[in-house]
Amino acid sequence: MPTAIEIFKHLPKKNCGECRNPTCLAFAMQLANAKAKLEDCPYISEAGKAALASSSAPPIRLIKVGVDHRVIEIGDETELYRHEKRFFNPTRYSTEVDDSMTDEAIEREVLASNRMRFERVGQTMTLDLLTVRSKVGGQRFVQAVEVAASGTERPLVIMTRSPSDMRSAGLKVRTRRPLLHCADAENYKEMAAVAKELGCPLVVYEDKGLNELADLVAKVKAVGIEDIVLDFGAKDLKTLLERSTIIRKLSVRKVFRGLGYPIFVSAPRAERMQFGAVATMKYGGIVSFDSLPPEEAFPLFVLRQNIYTDPQVPIQVKADLYPVNGPDETSPILFTTNFSLTYFTVMADIEKSKVPVWLQVVDTEGLSVLTAYAAGKLTAEAVNRALERSNARTRSRSNTLIIPGMVARMAAKLGEVTGMKVIVGPKESSGVPKFLKGLQ
Numbered sequence: 001m002p003t004a005i006e007i008f009k010h011l012p013k014k015n016c017g018e019c020r021n022p023t024c025l026a027f028a029m030q031l032a033n034a035k036a037k038l039e040d041c042p043y044i045s046e047a048g049k050a051a052l053a054s055s056s057a058p059p060i061r062l063i064k065v066g067v068d069h070r071v072i073e074i075g076d077e078t079e080l081y082r083h084e085k086r087f088f089n090p091t092r093y094s095t096e097v098d099d100s101m102t103d104e105a106i107e108r109e110v111l112a113s114n115r116m117r118f119e120r121v122g123q124t125m126t127l128d129l130l131t132v133r134s135k136v137g138g139q140r141f142v143q144a145v146e147v148a149a150s151g152t153e154r155p156l157v158i159m160t161r162s163p164s165d166m167r168s169a170g171l172k173v174r175t176r177r178p179l180l181h182c183a184d185a186e187n188y189k190e191m192a193a194v195a196k197e198l199g200c201p202l203v204v205y206e207d208k209g210l211n212e213l214a215d216l217v218a219k220v221k222a223v224g225i226e227d228i229v230l231d232f233g234a235k236d237l238k239t240l241l242e243r244s245t246i247i248r249k250l251s252v253r254k255v256f257r258g259l260g261y262p263i264f265v266s267a268p269r270a271e272r273m274q275f276g277a278v279a280t281m282k283y284g285g286i287v288s289f290d291s292l293p294p295e296e297a298f299p300l301f302v303l304r305q306n307i308y309t310d311p312q313v314p315i316q317v318k319a320d321l322y323p324v325n326g327p328d329e330t331s332p333i334l335f336t337t338n339f340s341l342t343y344f345t346v347m348a349d350i351e352k353s354k355v356p357v358w359l360q361v362v363d364t365e366g367l368s369v370l371t372a373y374a375a376g377k378l379t380a381e382a383v384n385r386a387l388e389r390s391n392a393r394t395r396s397r398s399n400t401l402i403i404p405g406m407v408a409r410m411a412a413k414l415g416e417v418t419g420m421k422v423i424v425g426p427k428e429s430s431g432v433p434k435f436l437k438g439l440q
Contacts, residue, residue, distance in 0.1 A: 002032065002052070002056060003032055004025065004028040004029040004031070004032040005028070007028040007031050007032055007052060007056075008024060008025050008028040010044070010045075010047075010048035010051050010052050011024040011027065011028060011041065011044060011048065012024065012041070012043040012044055012045070012048075014043055016043065018041075018042055018043075019036065019040040019041050019042075020040070021036070024041075027040070027041065031052075031056070038052055038053070038056075058075070058076050058077060058078050059077070059078060059251040059252045059255055059257075059260050060075040060076060060077040060078075060248075060251055060252075060260050060261065060262060061075050061076070061226070061227075061228070061260055061261050061262070062074075062075045062076035062089075063075050063201050063227050063228070063229055063261070063262050063285070064177070064201070064227075065129065065155045065157075065177060065178065065179045065201060066129075066154075066155030066156075066176060066177055066178075067155075067175070067176060067177050070153050070154060070155055071155070071177075072092050072128050072129065072155055073089045074089050074092060074229070074262040074285035074286060075089060075261065075262040075285060076088050076089055077089070077248075077252075077283075078252065079252065080248055080249060080252045080253065082307065082311055083311055085312075086310045086311060086312065087307065087308050089285075090304050090307070090308040091279060091280045091284045091285065091286070091287060091304055091307075091308075092128035092129055092285065092286045092287070093127050093128055093129070093276070093286075093287055093289065093292065093297070093300065093301075093304075094127065094128060094129035094130060094131045094157055094286060094287070094288040094289070095109070095113045095127055095130065095131065095288075095289050095290075095291060095292050096130075096131040096132070096133050096159075096288055096289065096290045096291070097109050097110065097130070097131070097132055097133070097144065097148050098132070098133040098134070098135045098144070099132070099133070099134055099135055099136045099137070099140045099141040099143070099144035100135040100136055101144070103143070103144075103147045106144060106147050106148055106151070107147065107151055109291075110130065110148055110151035110152050111151060113127050113130065113152075113292075114127075114151070114152055114154075116292075116294055116297060118294075118297075118298055118301055120301070120302060120305065120344075121305075121315060121340045121341050121344045122315075122317065122340055122343075122344055123305065125298075125301040125304075125305065127154065127292070127297070128154065128155070128286075129154050129155050129156065129157055129179075129286065129288075130148055130152050130154045130155075130156055130157070131156075131157040131159055131181075131288045132144055132145045132148045132156065132157070132158055132159065132169075133159040133160075134159060134160035134161075134162065134165060137160065137162055137165055138165065139168075141160060141162075141165050141168075141169060142165065142168045142169045142172060145158060145169040145172060145173060146172050146173075149172070149173045149176065155176065155177070155178065155179070156173055156176060156178035156179070157178060157179045157181055157286070157288060158170060158173075158178050158179070158180055158181065159181040159182070159288075160181075161182070161184065161187060162187075163187055163190035163191050163193070163194055166180055166191065166194050167194045167197070167198075170194060170198045170200065171198070174198045174199070174200065177199070177200055177201075178200055179200065179201050179202075179203060179229065179264075179286070180194065180195050180198070180200050180201065180202045180203065181203040181205070181229075181231070181264065182202075182203040182204065182205035182231055183195075183202055183203065183204050183205065183216075183220055184204075184205045184206065184216075185206065185212075185216060188204070188216060188219055188220055188223075189223065192220050192223045192224070192225045193223075195225055195227075196223075196224055196225060200227075201227035201228065201229060202220065202225055202227065202228055202229070203228075203229045203230070203231050203264050204216055204217050204220050204228055204229070204230060204231065204261075205231040205232075205233060206231075206232065206233070207232060207233025207234075207235075210232065210243060210246060210247065210259065213230060213232055213259065214258040214259050217230070217258055217259065217261070218258060228261045229261055229262050229263070229264045229285060229286070230247065230259065230261050230262065230263050230264065231263070231264040231265075231266070232247075232263075234265060234275075235268070237271065237274055237275065237278055240265065240275060240278055240279065240282075241278055241282055244263055244278075244279070244282045244283045244284065245282060245283070247259045247263065247283070248282075248283045262285030262286070263279075263283060263284050263285045263286075264285060264286045264288070265279045265284050265286065265287045265288070266287075266288050267279070267287055267288065267289050267290075269290050269291075272289050272290070272292065272296070273296055273299075273300070275287065276289065276292075276300045277300065277303060280300060280303050280304050280307060281303070281307060313366070314339055314340075314365070314366025314367065315339070315340040315341070315366065316338045316339065316340060316365070316366040317338050317340050317343045317344075317361060318338070318361070319338050319361045319362060319363035319386060319389075319390075320361055320390055321333075321358055321359070321360050321361075321390035321391070321392045321395065322347070322358070322359045322360075322361065323356075323358060323359075324347065324350045324351060324356070324357050324358070324359050325350065325351060325353070325354055325355060325356045325357060326356050327356035327357055327358050327396070328356065329395065329396055329397045329398070330396075330397070330398050331356040331357055331358055331396055331398060332357060332358070332396065332398050332400040332401070332402055332423075332439070333357075333358045333359075333360050333387070333392055333396050333398070333400065333401050333402065333420075334346075334350070334357050334358070334359055334360070334401075334402040334403075334425065334432075335359070335360040335361070335362055335383055335386070335401065335402075335403060335404075336359065336360075336361060336362070336369065336404065337361070337362055337364040337367060337368060337369050337372050337378060338361050338362065338363050338364060338365075338366060339364065339366050339367055339368045339369075339371075339372075340366075341368070342368050342369060342429075343361060345429045346359065346429050346432065347359065349429045349430065349432040349433055350432055350433075350436065352432075352433045353432060353433035353434075353436040353437055355433075355436040355437060355439070355440065357402075357436065358392060358395065358396045360383075360386055360387060360390060360392055361386070362378060362382055362383055362386040363382075363386065364377040364378050364382070365377060369404045369406050369407060370406045370407070373406070373407045373410070378407065378410075379410070380410055380413040380414040380416070380417040380418070381417060383401075383403075383414060383417075383418070384414075384417045384418050387401075387418065393420075399419075399420050399421055400420065400421050400423060401414065401418060401420045401421065401422050401423070402422075402423045402424075402425045403422060403423070403424055403425060404425055404426075404427070405424055405425050405426050405427035405428075405431075406427050408424045411424055423439075
């Protein structure tokens with residue numbers, strides 16, 4: 001991203017204020033901090049637009065696979081380390097079928113992968129793509145692509161080294177904008193022609209080294225292909241880690257456009273978990289697994305969820321009063337904060353107890369109980385305001401408020417402010433089921 005002074009050089013310097021900034025320099029500073037859009041300036045020249053568009057483009061190109069509500073985005077990254085800002089588009093996971101399988105086997109595998117679904121801290125986690133790999137080729141490959149596509153709405157990865165097979169299969173599913181894998185040193189001209197005809201992104205494959213990969217990318221770009229994904233053919237974890245890191249450093253630190261594209265990783269069966277974990281933590285765009293059982297998928301999903309959470313914005317839930325286990329006006333009120341991990345953990349433990357309870361969520365700007373208390377965001381007054389906003393005391397007339405054991409010292413003050421009977425609950429959420437059952 002260019003600096004404010006570099007951006008300012010391309011602006012009209014009218015200081016007209018129509019961009020809602022007093023001066024062009026102020027507007028340039030907003031652009032440099034990604035708080036304004038270039039289109040906000042009505043007087044910038046076409047040359048200025050072109051110069052700034054190319055210089056301000058993310059170092060990793062944004063690539064879209066699929067269409068409509070099932071489109072997935074990879075790339076568009078600007079940082080080497082998450083804490084510098086955030087990572088934007090998470091690593092995408094794909095499972096594979098191939099044309100050596102029967103149609104019935106493909107349908108079973110696709111159905112099983114479609115059904116893989118997990119819920120964690122209020123987010124649904126599923127597989128993102130489906131890869132169809134060529135082992136037989138010819139018409140059988142085309143048929144396998146059709147069978148697989150008919151069984152899922154997920155975006156597709158079509159994997160073959162044959163340009164003719166790629167074209168035949170791609171024509172069957174071109175409206176779904178699949179990812180074409182792959183163009184190599186021998187077939188890149190033909191594959192590029194197919195990708196251009198179909199209007200689909202193309203994987204460029206070269207396992208000899210990054211210099212050779214950059215040369216091949218340049219050749220593919222020279223024939224008019226811009227939507228590129230890189231595959232450097234990692235066969236071991238050392239190569240995967242080294243080359244992924246070098247590509248990101250060259251792209252972000254040196255703004256080397258020749259390798260500024262998302263990375264595609266094929267995980268070998270023997271080390272699929274290790275490859276999946278390293279690719280998720282170190283810049284992978286798509287990871288394709290020959291198979292991925294649920295017990296192995298869930299840890300990867302959780303890892304991805306944690307890596308791609310914005311470190312500057314805690315995940316929050318809405319501050320409100322939530323009924324759990326069918327409470328009535330005699331049921332007690334228990335409160336917690338709106339940090340999503342805390343909320344869903346407490347919610348699950350209350351549900352486990354089978355005891356009817358009203359759960360009051362207090363807005364602490366996404367902080368956990370002890371952190372919010374230490375920061376002065378979880379106070380007796382804040383809890384009382386939350387109870388008033390949700391009309392909690394009209395929905396529960398038990399006049400009983402259960403508070404987290406971690407903040408037992410606020411019990412007396414809370415009793416004064418709310419006029420309720422305050423009961424100190426367990427320090428850990430895991431103790432909630434036993435505690436609630438003991439109140440009955």
